[in-house]
Amino acid sequence: MTDFPAGTILGYPRIGRRRELKRAIEQHWAGAIDEAALEAVGADLRRATRTRLAELGLGRGDSAIPESFSFYDQVLDAAAAVGALPERFDDLRGADGAIGLVAYFAAARGDGRHAPLEMTKWFDTNYHYLVPEIGPETVFAASSDRFARQVAEARAEGFTTRPVVVGPVTLLALAKASDAAPDGFAPLDRLGDLLPVYARLLADLRAAGADWVQLDEPALVSESLAATPEALAAAAARAYDVLGATADRPRILVAAPYAQLTDAAWPVLAEAPVEALAVDLVRGAAPAAHPGLAGKTLVGGVVDGRNVWRGDLAGAFEALEQLRRHGAAAVSAGTSTSLQHVPHDVADETALDARLASWLAFADQKVGQVVTLAGGLAEGREAIADELDAASLALADRREAPGVRDGSVRERAAALTRDDFRRAEYEVRVAAQDAALDLPVLPTTTIGSFPQTGDIRRARGRLVRGESTVEEYEGFLRREIARVVALQEDLGLDVLVHGEPERNDMVQYFAENLDGFAVTQHGWVQSYGSRATRPSILWGDVSRPAPITVEWATYAQSLTAQRMKGMLTGPVTILAWSFVRDDQPLADTARQVALALRDEIADLERAGIAIVQVDEPALRELLPLKADAQADYLDWSVGAFRLATAGAADATQVHTHLCYSEFAVVIDAIAALDADVTSIEAARSRGEVIADIAESGFSHGVGPGVWDIHSPRVPSVEEISGLLERAVEGIPARQVWVNPDCGLKTRGYDETVAALRNLVEATDGVRQRL
Ligand code: GLN
Numbered sequence: 139m140t141d142f143p144a145g146t147i148l149g150y151p152r153i154g155r156r157r158e159l160k161r162a163i164e165q166h167w168a169g170a171i172d173e174a175a176l177e178a179v180g181a182d183l184r185r186a187t188r189t190r191l192a193e194l195g196l197g198r199g200d201s202a203i204p205e206s207f208s209f210y211d212q213v214l215d216a217a218a219a220v221g222a223l224p225e226r227f228d229d230l231r232g233a234d235g236a237i238g239l240v241a242y243f244a245a246a247r248g249d250g251r252h253a254p255l256e257m258t259k260w261f262d263t264n265y266h267y268l269v270p271e272i273g274p275e276t277v278f279a280a281s282s283d284r285f286a287r288q289v290a291e292a293r294a295e296g297f298t299t300r301p302v303v304v305g306p307v308t309l310l311a312l313a314k315a316s317d318a319a320p321d322g323f324a325p326l327d328r329l330g331d332l333l334p335v336y337a338r339l340l341a342d343l344r345a346a347g348a349d350w351v352q353l354d355e356p357a358l359v360s361e362s363l364a365a366t367p368e369a370l371a372a373a374a375a376r377a378y379d380v381l382g383a384t385a386d387r388p389r390i391l392v393a394a395p396y397a398q399l400t401d402a403a404w405p406v407l408a409e410a411p412v413e414a415l416a417v418d419l420v421r422g423a424a425p426a427a428h429p430g431l432a433g434k435t436l437v438g439g440v441v442d443g444r445n446v447w448r449g450d451l452a453g454a455f456e457a458l459e460q461l462r463r464h465g466a467a468a469v470s471a472g473t474s475t476s477l478q479h480v481p482h483d484v485a486d487e488t489a490l491d492a493r494l495a496s497w498l499a500f501a502d503q504k505v506g507q508v509v510t511l512a513g514g515l516a517e518g519r520e521a522i523a524d525e526l527d528a529a530s531l532a533l534a535d536r537r538e539a540p541g542v543r544d545g546s547v548r549e550r551a552a553a554l555t556r557d558d559f560r561r562a563e564y565e566v567r568v569a570a571q572d573a574a575l576d577l578p579v580l581p582t583t584t585i586g587s588f589p590q591t592g593d594i595r596r597a598r599g600r601l602v603r604g605e606s607t608v609e610e611y612e613g614f615l616r617r618e619i620a621r622v623v624a625l626q627e628d629l630g631l632d633v634l635v636h637g638e639p640e641r642n643d644m645v646q647y648f649a650e651n652l653d654g655f656a657v658t659q660h661g662w663v664q665s666y667g668s669r670a671t672r673p674s675i676l677w678g679d680v681s682r683p684a685p686i687t688v689e690w691a692t693y694a695q696s697l698t699a700q701r702m703k704g705m706l707t708g709p710v711t712i713l714a715w716s717f718v719r720d721d722q723p724l725a726d727t728a729r730q731v732a733l734a735l736r737d738e739i740a741d742l743e744r745a746g747i748a749i750v751q752v753d754e755p756a757l758r759e760l761l762p763l764k765a766d767a768q769a770d771y772l773d774w775s776v777g778a779f780r781l782a783t784a785g786a787a788d789a790t791q792v793h794t795h796l797c798y799s800e801f802a803v804v805i806d807a808i809a810a811l812d813a814d815v816t817s818i819e820a821a822r823s824r825g826e827v828i829a830d831i832a833e834s835g836f837s838h839g840v841g842p843g844v845w846d847i848h849s850p851r852v853p854s855v856e857e858i859s860g861l862l863e864r865a866v867e868g869i870p871a872r873q874v875w876v877n878p879d880c881g882l883k884t885r886g887y888d889e890t891v892a893a894l895r896n897l898v899e900a901t902d903g904v905r906q907r908l
């Protein structure tokens with residue numbers, strides 16, 4: 139077996155440079171291509187990835203190339219490999235219990251008869267994984283040989299690659315207890331039963347030709363999981379004692395991306411009988427020297443796997459040289475995380491400003507950086523001096539380029555005082571709003587978007603391709619808005635929206651209309667499964683050259699006597715779903731965005747819009763993994779929202795929308811936002827969130843969603859009435875709003891009309907019984 143290579147990446151994008159995997163998977167789901175054809179696309183993509191990585195300088199034969207492909211999700215891949223699917227999928231398994239693609243995709247997305255696994259955020263990224271369900275009844279057994287087959291496939295093509303598998307501690311730490319599990323059961327309780335199956339998996343990988351395997355254990359950096367860092371460290375000690383002692387196994391690299399290893403986990407891994415450790419030096423400091431490192435390779439994650447900047451390559455090399463003093467047998471260069479969080483290649487962005495492009499590094503450029511650093515480790519700094527200097531020059535150019543720092547934006551931010559973050563007391567605002575708005579009890583509304591139909595997408599496509607004029611496109615949007623307004627009047631909703639037909643995406647739309655942002659053509663990153671987003675690049679100081687939404691909102695308002703709700707995306711969500719600059723604190727960037735939105739709200743008010751919603755679905759997403767960083771985060775993120783909204787008059791009703799239902803977790807933050815009305819997800823948790831709201835004593839307006847828009851199912855009048863009755867039992871009726879639990883853009887019109895009709899009818903009924 140070879141030593142660990144001098145440079146590697148922890149993982150590579152797997153959706154394909156042109157989202158080939160998305161297309162193939164969706165065709166397969168639609169029945170247009172069979173399993174064999176889909177497998178062939180997967181094999182082609184893996185071949186293309188290996189070839190590309192070798193071209194970029196990673197070794198073909200030394201395990202430097204990771205085997206990190208997935209048809210949907212790496213957590214589901216690991217769960218499937220060890221047989222850990224819930225019993226409800228048993229009928230979809232092969233005769234020998236094997237988990238093939240049918241069971242795999244059913245677990246990922248449901249199939250009508252089988253409810254899928256839940257999906258949730260992967261650490262503090264925008265990637266979402268599937269949550270394994272594990273109980274006392276779960277039978278762990280090798281159930282998919284996909285990992286070994288990929289190693290063998292690579293061997294046949296002349297590559298010795300390094301399979302990447304979510305490690306046993308993280309797999310259990312991210313799982314939830316199955317429905318069958320008794321109270322107090324934790325999936326981690328099953329570690330002892332799981333380890334022999336991982337040991338078997340390792341032996342199979344070795345037999346297939348793997349010299350090294352990478353086990354990802356990001357659970358060991360987190361302080362935000364159900365299990366304590368101490369419990370996770372103890373589990374890791376046990377797990378790696380067993381796996382280390384496995385006969386005929388590949389060498390093991392344990393990777394700990396996304397933050398610094400906890401104090402409890404570091405000594406455990408340093409002493410563990412494995413051959414290499416990868417640590418995140420972008421989000422964490424170098425770990426303390428440890429005698430246990432004497433026989434290990436330490437992979438320094440110095441190239442940022444989560445942003446798109448070329449960054450400080452000389453500094454990265456310096457950090458690796460420092461790491462050499464920590465007692466490890468060898469130091470290798472690496473990425474801080476898998477590159478699954480960044481797009482493929484800057485070279486594809488032909489429309490991007492060339493100067494901006496010279497500051498960027500997507501996955502392929504980051505691979506190049508790792509190769510450079512590895513060369514420096516092997517041959518000394520001199521050997522890579524040219525590359526380091528070029529990166530430093532680009533960094534200096536970026537610092538001085540026009541737009542990166544804008545004096546007037548900075549002066550305005552520096553002059554802010556506490557009053558800029560504060561509105562009048564809530565009671566004062568409620569009185570002013572009651573007088574101004576004249577809304578019924580239990581007001582009905584929606585979250586903003588109406589279905590994004592094929593017509594809308596085609597009209598946008600024609601504009602982008604230059605096949606229609608701006609006038610034609612805007613005329614189309616006006617007709618669309620008029621249709622949506624008339625529909626809402628017809629349905630009898632109280633507070634209307636314009637439907638957001640002009641927005642391709644709730645963040646990109648604002649990015650396209652603010653200075654300081656750039657958008658890419660091919661910069662897709664996987665969000666979950668076959669879904670990808672194209673984050674904008676926030677590169678400079680942010681300002682608003684002209685009003686953004688005012689024209690659409692006022693046009694919509696002109697069509698109706700009902701109240702029209704203005705619709706903005708909040709500062710934290712704009713940051714969370716963009717690639718943000720790394721040359722100043724996020725808090726400073728958030729304030730700039732907030733000030734631009736504040737001006738937009740002032741313009742909306744002036745144009746006669748009396749209700750404005752500022753969406754912050756990502757508020758919780760950016761919550762740091764480390765407990766001691768969370769207070770500071772909530773302070774500036776909540777502050778940014780308040781800065782955006784606090785300029786509103788007392789009589790202007792500020793709404794916000796949050797896309798999750800763990801209300802109890804963030805109630806303090808929600809209260810601190812001080813929005814007049816907050817709508818949240820609740821339909822899926824069957825109104826459990828209502829109990830949390832009632833218990834919290836939250837006193838502002840609140841709209842616990844009564845229709846789960848993530849599913850095509852239309853809720854009945856009875857069902858909605860039930861949820862509403864529960865709401866008004868727990869929460870004073872004057873606080874309660876009636877709304878779906880998210881925007882309707884992914885729904886069709888049939889369901890939308892039927893569900894909103896039921897929503898209005900249920901509300902009428904409950905109002906009469908109040
Ligand atoms: N206003 C947005 C919409 O309705 C909110 C979307 C979201 O919360 N993700 O589409």
Ligand code: ZN
Nearest residue numbers: 755797880881
């Ligand atoms: Zn939402």
